[in-house]
Amino acid sequence: MDPLHRAQIILLCDLCKTAHLQSHCERCDINLCQTCVGEHLSDSSIRHKVVLYKYRKSLNYSKCTDHAGELSKHYCEKCDIPVCSTCVSSSKHEGHDISDILEKLNAKTESLQNDLEELKTKIYPRYEVMVNDVQREKAELETNYGKLTTAADQQGEIFHQEITAIVKRRKSDIQEIKNKHLSTLNINTEEITKKMAELKQIISDLKSILKSNDVSLTSTYKSRNSEFRLVPPKFRVTVPSLSAQKINKDQLNGMFGSLSPLSINTEHGDTMKSAEAVSSTQAKPLLDDPRLTATIHTGYKYKLSSVSCLSEEQVWTCGSNEIMKLFNLQSKLLTSIQTKSGNKPADIAVTRDGYLVYTDDINKTVNLVKNKQIETIITLHGWVPRHVCSTASDNLLVTMYSDDYKQSKVVRYSGSTEKQTIQFNNDGRPLYSSGHYKYISENRNLDICVADWSANAVVVVNQSGKLRFRYTGNPYNTKQSFTPVGITTDSQSHILTADINNHRIHILDQDGHFLRYIHCDLVNPFGLCVDIRDNLFVAERNTTKVKEIQYF
Known part of the structure; x- marks a missing residue:
């Protein structure tokens, strides 16, 4: 039973001491009769909280640690502790700001x-x-x-x-x-x-x-x-x-295909790093005199720009019009594909599954051809896609330049998802020039190799995008300018790049050291690719011929 209704106990108002209490102010912790409630609330300087007595909250004051038997009903702001009335008047808290503990x-x-x-x-x-x-x-x-x-x-x-x-x-x-x-x-x-x-x-x-x-x-x-x-x-x-040949397990493993690195992203973008994949291959000697083994007549009127191997017997080509052509080594046209937009393709590549990929720099798209059906997988805004290659992990690496022609970068895609952007070195300076021609290839050691024509250099970065080296031509031949266009890599991690104005191919090792030239009566070599047997295919820009060359 509520104490108010207990016959044997009479509770009175704390203010008038005569009338029966009805209410309780939780702010001031006092009991009030009906008459005194109005008087109590008249003090507007305090935010009173008056409730019916039976709904009051009982406060558990802490006992003062310094004065036995007293309750801490005040609060010392400076000491940040509850204090009792005796504490307030003591010298220990003299000059301190004291507040009511109920306010606190x-x-x-x-x-x-x-x-x-x-x-x-x-x-x-x-x-x-x-x-x-x-x-x-x-x-x-x-x-x-x-x-x-x-x-x-x-x-x-x-x-x-x-x-x-x-x-x-x-x-x-x-x-x-x-x-x-x-x-x-x-x-x-x-x-x-x-x-x-x-x-x-x-x-x-x-x-x-x-x-x-x-x-x-x-x-x-x-x-x-x-x-x-x-x-x-x-x-x-x-x-x-x-x-x-003795089977090289590492080389066979690389041909089978590698898994992309495990990437675990937190909300704020941290990524767990994984070790770069490294592949080693059995050494094969280079020929002192590389030899021409086949010539394919493509039928383009002019400007044969790219060649990409579908197999050791078949190559895709693109040139001066909107038609991409597949030939065998006897120059027989096996099939042809017209671009979706009717625009001339900027570049072509063959994926690990044998599908054709091409870039359209007019409508800023990257497109995939499956069973003669064309699917646009990437559409860019503010950037123009130019050259493309397929990687060991079945990603696409795409070189591109900005709409204002002032910037260039390399972007890695998994399907249509952007996975990596490579644009600046550790000092924040551009890795690549702003020019259009930047053929690209991935090496067996997963380095990303770009032939930057405008910079007269081959720019090579590692898998994470860190600059490894820049090759600016044979250091023993400084009289002729170096004009790299097409680029490809082979099973030995050699880098091959077409020096168009000097009508030859440069062969570099994986660290960018010049090894030798390939001449073979080449005329304006442009696009390059290498098949699984390390036969080199060269697209000649002006003659529109593709030449197969054995250099191992």
Whole structure:
């Protein structure tokens, strides 16, 4: 039962001391009758909080640590502690600002309520969303990694098919050589057998003459021994050997395809770093005299700009019009694709899956061709895409320049998602000139190699975009200017770049050291690519021919 209604206890107003209490001021911690409530609230300098007595909150004052039995109903602002009345009048708190502890309590209570409201309505819900996001990502993880495993199985199947096809071709070659070998021996056998038949006949005739004692036959006999003393030539054909190269596991692993580095991003953009992939390959010697092995006539009227290998027997080309053409080594046109917009493609590349990619610098797009269907995968704003290459991780590297022609950069894409931008060195200076021509290739050690024509340099950065070196031409030949255009790399991490005005190819090692030139009567070499056997294909700008060159 409420104390107000207990017959044995009479509670009176703390102000008038005569009337029964009805209310309680939590701010001042006093009990009030109905009459005194109005008088109490008349003091507007204090924010009173009057409630019915039965709804009052009982305050638990702390006991003063310095004065036993007294409650701390005041607050010392300087010492930042609750104090009792005796403390207030003592010398210890002389000159200090003293406030009512209820005022302090109200301020703290309001602050606590604000914190509670923010935690309930803003902060905690965000954590709930984050938990849901993580749970959803975990649910998607199995599916996505399952797809990755399936992709590895599919790539393995492609390798098996390619190896089976290679074995079949080699067996066919062996059978063909064997047939030629047998044919040669059969001809040799027939010739010797024919001579032996003649010899048997002559021996038989001589025996008959000797037995007959016929003067006429004996006197007319003409010896043919001198003719048969020179025996027919005997062919010796050496069985060919299969000069199989030792399988380099690192090289095979690189050809199979590498996983892109694990990237874990926090909300503020921090990324866990992973070690750069490094591939090593079995050394192969360069030829002192590279040789031309095939010439493809593309039929473009002028300005053959790019060539990209689909296989060791087929190459894609683009030139002066909107048609991209696929040729075999005998110059046979296998298929042709017209660009989606009707504009001339700026550059082409072939992805690891064998799909054609081309850039359109007029409508600022990068496009993918699948089964002769064209899909625009990247559309730029403020930047113009120019040259493109496909990487070991099946990303695309695209060189581009700004609409105002003042800036250039390299951007890495995974599908249509921008993953990396490479534009400045550690000092904040541009890595590349503002010119248009910047053919690009990724090396086996995952370096990104750009032929910057306007800068007369090959600019090479590592996988993270840090400058490794700049090559500005053969250091032993300073009389001729270096004008790099097309660029490609091979299984040995060599960098090959077309020096258009000097009609030759420069071969560099992976650290940018000049090794040698390739000439082969080239005329204005422009676009370059290398197939899986390290055969070099060169697109000649003005003759519009593609030349295949063996340089290993």
